[in-house]
Amino acid sequence: MKNREWFIPVGFVMILSVFCVELHSADMDWQGLPEGVGREEVFYTCQACHSLSLVKQQALNRQTWDRLLDWMVTEKNMPVPSLKTRTILLDYLTSHYGPKLGGSINGMPPISTIRP
Ligand code: HEC
Secondary structure, rough: HHHHHHHHHHHHHHHHHHHHHHHHHHHOOOOOOOOOOOHHHHHHOOOOOOOOOOHOOOOOOHHHHHHHHHHHHHHOOOOOOOHHHHHHHHHHHHHHOOOOOOOOOOOOOHHHHHHH
16 A cells, blocks of 8 residues: 555656646637648748638638649748649648638629629
8 A cells, every 4th residue: 555655656647748738729820710621731831921811711612722822832932832732722721611602702792692
């Protein structure tokens, strides 16, 4: 029984480290990006230069996202992503920030507002 005292400081450190990990992940809110494959890539690639609200307010189809990536590279000096990264970025952006009814598509007003 007596020899179990070592467990007190060890247990304390273990609980403390779990607590720190929890704190850290709560800190990490990904600027509101929804969870999913590609979130990390989009976060670290795009947030390097600007707020992700620029990204989140879009509702673009895949082709337009593709052209936007080109634009970031040619006009804004974004490092050219590898083909693999590009696919991951496009998959994420299109599935979470793709065109949606009632949203803004390529800067056009939502369909609901132009219908009679
Ligand atoms: C090397 C810098 C850089 C990187 C990396 C970058 N951007 Fe940009 N982006 C810019 C600049 C500069 C602007 C111009 C807006 C501004 O003033 O901040 C911009 C603007 C935008 C806009 C707004 C376009 C509009 O209609 O005004 C979108 C959307 C965008 N970026 C998406 C992205 C996405 C998605 C990524 C990641 C895949 C990305 N950007 C990565 C520099 C960058």
